[in-house]
Amino acid sequence: MGKLLVVGSVALDSVKTPFGEVTDALGGSATFFCTAASYFTDVQLVAVVGEDFPPEHLAVLQRDRVDLNGLERRPGRTFRWRGEYSYKLNEAKTLDTQLNVFETFRPTVPESYRTPSQLFLANIDPELQLMVLSQVQRPSIVALDTMNFWIDGKIGALRKVLKEADILIINDGEAQALGDNRNLVQVSRIIRSFGPRTLIIKRGEYGVAMFHGDAMFALPAYPLDDLKDPTGAGDSFAGGFMGFLASASSSDEQSLRQAVVYGSVMASFAVQSFSVDRLAALTDEDIKKRYIEFSRFTTF
Amino acid sequence: MGKLLVVGSVALDSVKTPFGEVTDALGGSATFFCTAASYFTDVQLVAVVGEDFPPEHLAVLQRDRVDLNGLERRPGRTFRWRGEYSYKLNEAKTLDTQLNVFETFRPTVPESYRTPSQLFLANIDPELQLMVLSQVQRPSIVALDTMNFWIDGKIGALRKVLKEADILIINDGEAQALGDNRNLVQVSRIIRSFGPRTLIIKRGEYGVAMFHGDAMFALPAYPLDDLKDPTGAGDSFAGGFMGFLASASSSDEQSLRQAVVYGSVMASFAVQSFSVDRLAALTDEDIKKRYIEFSRFTTF
Numbered sequence: 199m200g201k202l203l204v205v206g207s208v209a210l211d212s213v214k215t216p217f218g219e220v221t222d223a224l225g226g227s228a229t230f231f232c233t234a235a236s237y238f239t240d241v242q243l244v245a246v247v248g249e250d251f252p253p254e255h256l257a258v259l260q261r262d263r264v265d266l267n268g269l270e271r272r273p274g275r276t277f278r279w280r281g282e283y284s285y286k287l288n289e290a291k292t293l294d295t296q297l298n299v300f301e302t303f304r305p306t307v308p309e310s311y312r313t314p315s316q317l318f319l320a321n322i323d324p325e326l327q328l329m330v331l332s333q334v335q336r337p338s339i340v341a342l343d344t345m346n347f348w349i350d351g352k353i354g355a356l357r358k359v360l361k362e363a364d365i366l367i368i369n370d371g372e373a374q375a376l377g378d379n380r381n382l383v384q385v386s387r388i389i390r391s392f393g394p395r396t397l398i399i400k401r402g403e404y405g406v407a408m409f410h411g412d413a414m415f416a417l418p419a420y421p422l423d424d425l426k427d428p429t430g431a432g433d434s435f436a437g438g439f440m441g442f443l444a445s446a447s448s449s450d451e452q453s454l455r456q457a458v459v460y461g462s463v464m465a466s467f468a469v470q471s472f473s474v475d476r477l478a479a480l481t482d483e484d485i486k487k488r489y490i491e492f493s494r495f496t497t498f
Numbered sequence: 499m500g501k502l503l504v505v506g507s508v509a510l511d512s513v514k515t516p517f518g519e520v521t522d523a524l525g526g527s528a529t530f531f532c533t534a535a536s537y538f539t540d541v542q543l544v545a546v547v548g549e550d551f552p553p554e555h556l557a558v559l560q561r562d563r564v565d566l567n568g569l570e571r572r573p574g575r576t577f578r579w580r581g582e583y584s585y586k587l588n589e590a591k592t593l594d595t596q597l598n599v600f601e602t603f604r605p606t607v608p609e610s611y612r613t614p615s616q617l618f619l620a621n622i623d624p625e626l627q628l629m630v631l632s633q634v635q636r637p638s639i640v641a642l643d644t645m646n647f648w649i650d651g652k653i654g655a656l657r658k659v660l661k662e663a664d665i666l667i668i669n670d671g672e673a674q675a676l677g678d679n680r681n682l683v684q685v686s687r688i689i690r691s692f693g694p695r696t697l698i699i700k701r702g703e704y705g706v707a708m709f710h711g712d713a714m715f716a717l718p719a720y721p722l723d724d725l726k727d728p729t730g731a732g733d734s735f736a737g738g739f740m741g742f743l744a745s746a747s748s749s750d751e752q753s754l755r756q757a758v759v760y761g762s763v764m765a766s767f768a769v770q771s772f773s774v775d776r777l778a779a780l781t782d783e784d785i786k787k788r789y790i791e792f793s794r795f796t797t798f
Contacts, residue, residue, distance in 0.1 A: 285680050380585045382703070383723035403682070404704035407718065416795050418707065418716030423683035455798035495716050496796045498755035 200313045200337065201265070202444045204231050205244040205305050205330045206320025206433070208251070208259070208269065212280040213472060215287070217426045223473040224255040225279065227320035227343070230430035233474045234437025234464035236263040237485060239444035242311045244268035244330065248276040248299045258478055268308050274299045287428050288402040307333040316444050318436055319363075321345050324355035331362055339449055341365035341440060343432065349375050360393040364449070367398040367436050382407065386414075396454060398439070400432050408458050415455050418495055420466035420488065427472045431465040434477055438464030463488045500613045500637065501565070502744045504531050505544040505605050505630045506620025506733070508551070508559070508569065512580040513772060515587070517726045523773040524555040525579065527620035527643070530730035533774045534737025534764035536563040537785060539744035542611045544568035544630065548576040548599045558778055568608050574599045587728050588702040607633040618740050619663075620733060621645050624655035631662055639749055641665035641740060643732065649675050660693040664749075667698040667736050682707070686714075696754060698739070700732050708758050715755050718795055720766035720788065727772045731765040734777055738764030763788045 211225030228245045235241045242265040251271065259266060280294040305326055313335045319327040319342035327342060340363045348356050349372060360366065366389060368376070376392075377385035386397050386409035397409045405418040439461030446453045463485055470476045511525030528545045535541045542565040551571065559566060577600040581590040605626055613635045619627040619642035627642060640663045648656050649672060660666065666689060668676070676692075677685035682699070686709035689697050697709045705718040739761030746753045763785055770776045 381723055381725070383721045401704060404701060405716070405718075407721075414718075414721050414795050415798070416705070416718030417798075418705075418714075418718075421683045421707075421714050423681055425681070452798075459798050493798070495714050496798075498715070498717075498752075498759050498793070498796075 200315035201240045201242050201311075202235055202316045202318070202440055203242045203244065203307070203311055203314035203334065203337070204228050204235070204318045204320060205326070206231060206318075206322060207277055207300060208245045208247050209277045209279050210251075210255075211429060211473070212278070213282070213427055213429050215283040215427050216285050218472065220472045222252075222278070224258055225429060225473060226277065227322075227430075227433040229259060229474060230433035230468060230477065231318060231320060231437040231440075232259065232264045233261065233477050234434040234468070235441030235444070236261045237464075237480065237482065238438070238441030238460070239263065241265065241441070242268060242314065244305050244307055244311065246270040246272055246277075246299050246303045248272060248274045251276045258474060261478075265311075268306075268311055270306070272299045281429070283428060287425065290429065305330050305333075315339075316341070316440055318342070318440050319359065320433060320436070321348075324348050324352050324359045327359045328355060331359070339364050339440070339443060341367060341436070343367050343436060344372065344376075346372055346375050357392060363394045365396040365398065366394040367400065367432070367439070369400045369402070369432065373397070373399050398458065400435060402428070402431075406435070406458055406462060408454065410451055410454055413451065415458060417458055417462055417492065420462060420492070422466060422470065425469050428469050429472075430468045430474070430477075434468035435461035435465040438462070459489055459492050460485070462492065500615035501540045501542050501611075502535055502616045502618070502740055503542045503544065503607070503611055503614035503634065503637070504528050504535070504618045504620060505626070506531060506618075506622060507577055507600060508545045508547050509577045509579050510551075510555075511729060511773070512578070513582070513727055513729050515583045515727045516585050518772065520772045522552075522578070524558055525729060525773060526577065527622075527730075527733040529559060529774060530733035530768060530777065531618060531620060531737040531740075532559065532564045533561065533777050534734040534768070535741030535744070536561045537764075537780065537782065538738070538741030538760070539563065541565065541741070542568060542614065544605050544607055544611065546570045546572055546577075546599050546603045548572060548574045551576045558774060561778075565611075568606075568611055570606070572599045572603075581729070583728060587725065590729065605630050605633075616641070616740055616744050618642070618736055619659065620736070621648075624648050624652050624659045627659045628655060631659070639664050639740070639743060641667060641736070643667050643736060644672065644676075646672055646675050657692060663694045665696040665698065666694040667700065667732070667739070669700045669702070669732065673697070673699050698758065700735060702728070702731075706735070706758055706762060708754065710751055710754055713751065715758060717758055717762055717792065720762060720792070721795075722766060722770065725769050728769050729772075730768045730774070730777075734768035735761035735765040738762070759789055759792050760785070762792065
């Protein structure tokens with residue numbers, strides 16, 4: 199049976215927030231995604247690291263339900279990102295990006311990954327996203343993330359990916375840029391006319407809104423007084439979301455809504471520490487408990 | 499039996515938004531509050547207007563369930579506010595404020611208003627809020643709104659009002675200023691240590707969060723593609739919220755949550771037109787229908 203496949207980045211992050219800082223910590227979209235999804239389902243990873251990727255980080259990526267056969271190790275240095283968050287934690291200020299081995303990365307999907315049940319295309323060059331799509335049998339769900347850099351610079355390739363996608367997961371500024379409109383309702387119509395039947399808009403500390411069919415579903419973010427580092431929140435959301443959908447073997451509206459809650463649960467754990475420190479150390483009980491808290495936040 | 503009493507402003511608003519503009523339209527916190535609350539309960543108004551207050555505006559204020567005996571008409575001109583919203587609709591840019599008769603306004607609560615069941619102190623000088631409190635028998639619920647201007651300039655008087663208040667309804671920037679903290683959870687603890695057992699934080703297009711006991715409740719804003727003018731959204735929220743509580747004769751957690759939904763319903767109607775054009779012309783059916791839509795936005 200096919201599994202949940204993700205293509206994205208594995209990175210070394212140097213991050214400073216008002217609550218601390220780390221240097222060359224384990225990061226990257228695929229890292230947060232796999233770690234979050236692995237609580238729900240089996241995940242297969244396609245990504246690349248350099249010769250300098252530390253064995254202790256590899257040990258964290260190695261989880262029972264994560265298949266690392268698609269993690270290439272290439273000559274050169276690992277992708278590095280350096281960023282800083284001020285007290286307004288919604289947006290990172292990127293101080294430095296070194297693509298390194300990512301610069302020439304051409305994803306090769308291993309033979310054993312080519313019939314995925316679900317596919318998540320994390321925020322990378324849409325041309326690479328297309329390359330992955332062309333190598334696999336059409337999964338039941340294709341979801342993707344993207345960013346302003348690709349919306350501005352590679353809209354042609356991005357529109358091709360969107361045409362193939364079922365679900366788009368982006369933040370509100372990106373949605374407004376892609377829909378070329380400031381109104382959320384209008385944006386949701388415009389973007390869904392490009393392909394995805396489901397649009398999920400991440401709103402940082404304000405939570406998340408999903409547009410599907412003629413309905414909106416909105417969920418607040420988990421209120422935390424011990425937030426440490428917002429890095430990876432979106433990818434952890436995607437991991438919990440897609441992981442739950444894979445485990446539920448369903449994508450009806452009810453399942454999509456529950457998946458949004460599980461995504462929000464995983465994002466809330468991710469931001470309680472730097473890197474995947476907290477996210478990688480959860481119990482099923484932790485996850486269940488927080489899911490129930492979310493229903494308490496929203497019931498009237 | 500006591501009624502819902504409100505003290506606030508009745509104003510002539512000149513507003514420009516990307517969707518149109520109006521000059522000397524009926525506005526003011528008490529106007530939006532009364533209009534919204536009148537769908538739920540009987541309301542008594544304390545406010546002041548000038549000699550120039552147009553009869554056609556008075557006709558709009560005059561509603562079956564609104565008692566205008568406390569609306570003073572004084573020599574001079576009516577309070578005027580002029581503001582503009584850009585496409586980022588969350589915050590108004592104030593272009594001009596003319597206090598006029600409001601400058602020397604000292605609220606006098608008519609004899610027939612002095613045993614209110616609930617009291618809403620709209621966003622005015624906290625010293626005036628204290629004057630009103632001193633003239634009435636302690637109602638079962640005292641709620642108030644305030645703004646950065648009073649947080650910065652009259653914190654002493656404001657803290658005295660807060661000590662007497664059950665519910666504070668403010669926006670997120672104001673909450674952060676009053677709590678001197680950026681973290682929502684910490685802010686909710688700090689502010690509630692000042693007096694109010696319930697804190698409601700208005701988040702504009704992101705909806706509203708309520709902190710009560712050890713629980714948070716959050717509700718998204720109604721997604722509109724025909725938003726016209728955000729002026730009065732907060733006061734309409736307060737009117738629906740307090741009006742429902744008055745009609746329910748209860749302030750347990752379940753009622754507070756439902757009141758937040760009714761508040762959000764009324765705010766969503768208010769912003770669909772300039773002034774109270776839409777808000778003043780609703781049916782009970784309109785309100786019920788939108789309430790049900792809110793449960794569809796939030797159920798999982």
